[in-house]
Amino acid sequence: MITSSPALEMNEVRKVYSVAETEVVALADASLTVAQDEIVALVGPSGSGKTTLCSIAGGILSPSEGTVTVGGEDITGYDRRRLTRFRRERVGFVFQSVNLVPFLNARENLLIVDEFGRRERREAKLRADRLLEELGLSDRAANLPGQLSGGQRQRVAIGRALMNQPSLVMFDEPTSSLDTELGSQVMELIRTEMKSRGTSAIVVTHDDRITHFCDRTVGIVDGVLAA
Amino acid sequence: MIFLALAEMLRAKARFGLVISAIAMLIFLILFQQSLQAGLLTSFVGAIRNQSAPVLVYTVDGQRVIQGSVVTPDLEAAVRADPAVAAAGRIGQGTFTVRADGERFDTSIIGFESPALGAPTSLLRGRLPELGEVVASEASAASGFDLGEVVTVEPGGYTLTVVGLARDVQLNAGPTLFTPYDSYVEAVRSVNPDAGDPLPNVLGVSPVLGTSDEQLAATLNEISLDIDALPRNVAADETPGVAQVRQSFQVIFLLYGLVIPCVTGLFFLIITFQKSRALTLLHAIGASSSRLVGSLLVQALAVVTFGFAIGVALYTPVSSQRLGGIPLRFETEAVIVWGVVLLVLGLGSSLVAARRVLAIEPASAASGGSGR
Ligand SMILES: Nc1ncnc2c1ncn2[C@@H]1O[C@H](COP(=O)(O)OP(=O)(O)OP(=O)(O)O)[C@@H](O)[C@H]1O
Ligand SMILES: [Mg+2]
Numbered sequence: 001m002i003t004s005s006p007a008l009e010m011n012e013v014r015k016v017y018s019v020a021e022t023e024v025v026a027l028a029d030a031s032l033t034v035a036q037d038e039i040v041a042l043v044g045p046s047g048s049g050k051t052t053l054c055s056i057a058g059g060i061l062s063p064s065e066g067t068v069t070v071g072g073e074d075i076t077g078y079d080r081r082r083l084t085r086f087r088r089e090r091v092g093f094v095f096q097s098v099n100l101v102p103f104l105n106a107r108e109n110l111l112i113v114d115e116f117g118r119r120e121r122r123e124a125k126l127r128a129d130r131l132l133e134e135l136g137l138s139d140r141a142a143n144l145p146g147q148l149s150g151g152q153r154q155r156v157a158i159g160r161a162l163m164n165q166p167s168l169v170m171f172d173e174p175t176s177s178l179d180t181e182l183g184s185q186v187m188e189l190i191r192t193e194m195k196s197r198g199t200s201a202i203v204v205t206h207d208d209r210i211t212h213f214c215d216r217t218v219g220i221v222d223g224v225l226a227a
Numbered sequence: 228m229i230f231l232a233l234a235e236m237l238r239a240k241a242r243f244g245l246v247i248s249a250i251a252m253l254i255f256l257i258l259f260q261q262s263l264q265a266g267l268l269t270s271f272v273g274a275i276r277n278q279s280a281p282v283l284v285y286t287v288d289g290q291r292v293i294q295g296s297v298v299t300p301d302l303e304a305a306v307r308a309d310p311a312v313a314a315a316g317r318i319g320q321g322t323f324t325v326r327a328d329g330e331r332f333d334t335s336i337i338g339f340e341s342p343a344l345g346a347p348t349s350l351l352r353g354r355l356p357e358l359g360e361v362v363a364s365e366a367s368a369a370s371g372f373d374l375g376e377v378v379t380v381e382p383g384g385y386t387l388t389v390v391g392l393a394r395d396v397q398l399n400a401g402p403t404l405f406t407p408y409d410s411y412v413e414a415v416r417s418v419n420p421d422a423g424d425p426l427p428n429v430l431g432v433s434p435v436l437g438t439s440d441e442q443l444a445a446t447l448n449e450i451s452l453d454i455d456a457l458p459r460n461v462a463a464d465e466t467p468g469v470a471q472v473r474q475s476f477q478v479i480f481l482l483y484g485l486v487i488p489c490v491t492g493l494f495f496l497i498i499t500f501q502k503s504r505a506l507t508l509l510h511a512i513g514a515s516s517s518r519l520v521g522s523l524l525v526q527a528l529a530v531v532t533f534g535f536a537i538g539v540a541l542y543t544p545v546s547s548q549r550l551g552g553i554p555l556r557f558e559t560e561a562v563i564v565w566g567v568v569l570l571v572l573g574l575g576s577s578l579v580a581a582r583r584v585l586a587i588e589p590a591s592a593a594s595g596g597s598g599r
Contacts, residue, residue: 054593060593084514085515098507098592101509115230115231115518116513
């Protein structure tokens with residue numbers, strides 16, 4: 001990682017979906033820079049393009065126009081394979097909906113990340129156990145996702161997102177399925193985990209009440225960013 | 228991704244257990260029927276396959292049934308005179324009522340003039356027969372045709388002593404006795420005193436050095452339109468009914484061959500559909516498509532291997548049984564062939580599911596079913 005470059009630099013990024021001959025502009029000339037160690041809240045109404053932005057920043061989706069640079073690595077022209085590798089090595093995700101493999105227990109959901117590329121085995125196990133402990137899940141390590149509460153599942157997902165030691169993590173509405181108190185706890189946890197590692201993050205939310213856990217808030221309406 | 232493949236199998240034991248059982252059952256049935264086919268054919272034409280004459284000379288009107296063929300003296304002379312023939316020997320065969328151990332059996336008696344041209348080649352115990360003696364098919368030993376037992380041709384009361392047992396030498400699925408030609412003639416006469424000198428049914432012939440069995444058969448067929456000379460194995464395969472039995476079984480095997488990929492292909496397609504969200508998630512967080520396909524293939528391989536092993540394990544004890552007088556046998560070749568076929572079909576059919584895995588769009592992990 002090139003230490004001087006920001007965690008994320010999106011420049012004039014445009015994303016257009018074409019569905020049945022109509023074009024939906026999900027993201028219009030979005031430029032966003034996330035500094036190292038910075039947690040940015042991305043707030044906006046439903047359908048405003050929050051998930052689309054995260055997907056592009058994390059190399060899940062390619063932009064129609066514009067450039068994306070993550071930790072100094074320009075991923076704009078990457079093909080499928082290089083994007084997959086980039087996701088494996090550089091970023092972490094907590095998705096809006098499905099986050100865990102249902103037939104793997106909590107610990108295995110973390111360890112599976114180590115299976116994707118060059119394997120570390122021992123270190124990965126140590127890291128998984130440490131993460132589970134930090135997330136207060138040591139006694140739930142052997143539980144399948146179906147045997148965990150919503151908050152516990154979300155915490156496993158956070159652990160999973162940190163397993164590959166990313167420099168940037170996208171949290172897409174991490175608290176939407178949780179009540180206010182649990183949501184605050186999870187946000188607290190996210191902040192602690194990010195700050196202790198010096199990892200940058202984008203936290204997508206509808207909810208203005210949790211933005212104060214972030215360093216900065218960016219608004220988005222109809223695909224247009226407003227700081 | 229063996230970890231992923233095995234973890235899923237362990238957590239979905241019932242599901243994978245079912246498909247493994249289905250494959251085991253299919254393999255068991257296939258192998259069982261392979262044994263049945265082999266046993267059936269052997270019990271019908273084993274006597275032709277496992278006798279010593281390399282070429283058999285029938286007459287055309289016998290339609291390749293030994294008992295229906297009659298070799299006239301002039302045809303016999305013509306065959307013996309052919310320069311491609313090294314040796315020729317008479318073979319006579321008839322179906323007799325034979326009493327053994329107090330019971331009557333429809334029994335084939337085969338008389339051979341020369342031990343090199345029509346005697347059984349698969350002697351298990353005892354020796355070749357002298358006058359008044361027989362080698363019996365081992366499959367009927369327990370019915371009173373065991374070594375040392377004396378059997379009686381009825382009516383007439385001509386007796387024959389069993390001095391040898393040979394394996395896989397039945398004709399028409401009944402007890403089958405090999406005896407010198409003169410004893411065969413005695414048996415015919417004891418039943419029908421007016422029979423006189425019966426004509427031989429077929430001739431067993433061997434080629435001179437440098438001539439193959441096929442060449443000899445072709446040469447002899449040129450002598451007369453009445454002659455139908457066939458190499459030993461062709462004679463067995465061309466016996467009426469053999470081809471039909473083979474064909475029927477082939478249709479059955481073909482159907483099984485279609486069912487196997489349907490079972491494995493559909494199974495993996497369904498489970499791939501069912502876990503498509505998990506697969507999408509894994510791809511989105513950095514698992515390459517090839518790893519995910521690899522995990523699928525590991526499962527397919529495991530399913531096929533376990534299914535095959537269990538199928539063979541079920542088949543092994545059954546393959547040494549006897550089914551309605553037909554002795555079954557462990558068909559090693561069939562086991563190997565079907566093992567390979569299963570591997571190819573099982574892995575091949577799971578590639579349909581693999582195509583779905585390769586088509587996964589990682590972006591749908593982010594947007595897919597935001598369930599709120
Ligand atoms: N795969 C797609 N094909 C076509 N249009 C899409 C696709 N994904 C998203 N869109 C459209 O793009 C726009 C932005 O979608 P996006 O999912 O980024 O919104 P969001 O801000 O995450 O919404 P929410 O808060 O409901 O999750 C929406 O109008 C949506 O309908
Ligand atoms: Mg969204």
